[in-house]
Amino acid sequence: MDKTNPFLAPLWRVRPSLLQILISVLIVGLGFIGNRALSQVDQDLRIMYTEYTLAATDLAHISADIIRYRTTVIRALEAPSQKEFERITGSLPDQRARIQHAIDRYAAASLRVSRSGRSEPQDLEAVRQSLDAYIAAANRTINLLVQLWGAGSAEDAANLRTKAELQAADNAGPKLIQVSLALDRLLETVAEVAKDMRDEGTKTIRTTSATLLIGSLLIAFLNLVLGRPSARAPSDSGRPSLHPSIDESPSAPMPGSSHVPVHRPVSRL
Secondary structure, three states: OOOOOOOOHHHHOOOOOHHHHHHHHHHHHHHHHHHHHHHHHHHHHHHHHHHHHHHHHHHHHHHHHHHHHHHHHHHHHOOOOHHHHHHHHOOHHHHHHHHHHHHHHHHOOOOOEOOOOOEHHHHHHHHHHHHHHHHHHHHHHHHHHHHHHOOOOHHHHHHHHHHHHHHHHHHHHHHHHHHHHHHHHHHHHHHHHHHHHHHHHHHHHHHHHHHHHHHHHHHHHHHHHOOOOOOOOOOOOOOOOOOOOOOOOOOOOOOOOOOOOOOOOOOOO
16 A cells, blocks of 8 residues: 555554444444354255255155055056066166165265264164065065066965065065064154254344344444543634734734835825
């Protein structure tokens, strides 16, 4: 900055008072507190959307995909021919991959524990275990059906079909119910954790609002009380007069001046 610039030169002569420095520090501090609080609330809102709103959607999709998987297995039981059976069961690997992908995507998020002690990691692990148990039971049903279509006699085929139906109803069915219960519990935990984050955000906003209000009132008080001018006006008794006295003759020579008054002759009538 050029100190010789006539427009910038007054900036170099600024000497802020203690009151001005104090008010400036208070304003900067309040701005910092407000910015930090708003940033935290913004981050919480992003987390609630990306990791909880979308997570709940993914969990709902997992539940629908599991029901679809179950329906595919039932259709495979009712297939009238081996070709139709192979066409129906051909979609099962893609369905399993889609379910596993949704589980892994949810597990990649930052899992938390609610204030009441409900844990997302524990509930997610319960979903994994129940899902693995159901998939294993469904695979046993499919394996029995594969043996059915390769049986050498009608009697063996009938026995294998009976075993497959019992496996699907008595073994895979209850395990599917366990998966649904585990997903429901995980969804409840997600909702509880999201509620805790909402409460923390509300508390942060209220605390910041109260801090900004108190700080604003303090700044206004300091500006009104400490910034008042002094009631006693400075005395002018010791200042020299800037104007000459009215009684002084304009023709009187100044001390040290070489001026000589000119006397005009008086004309005679």
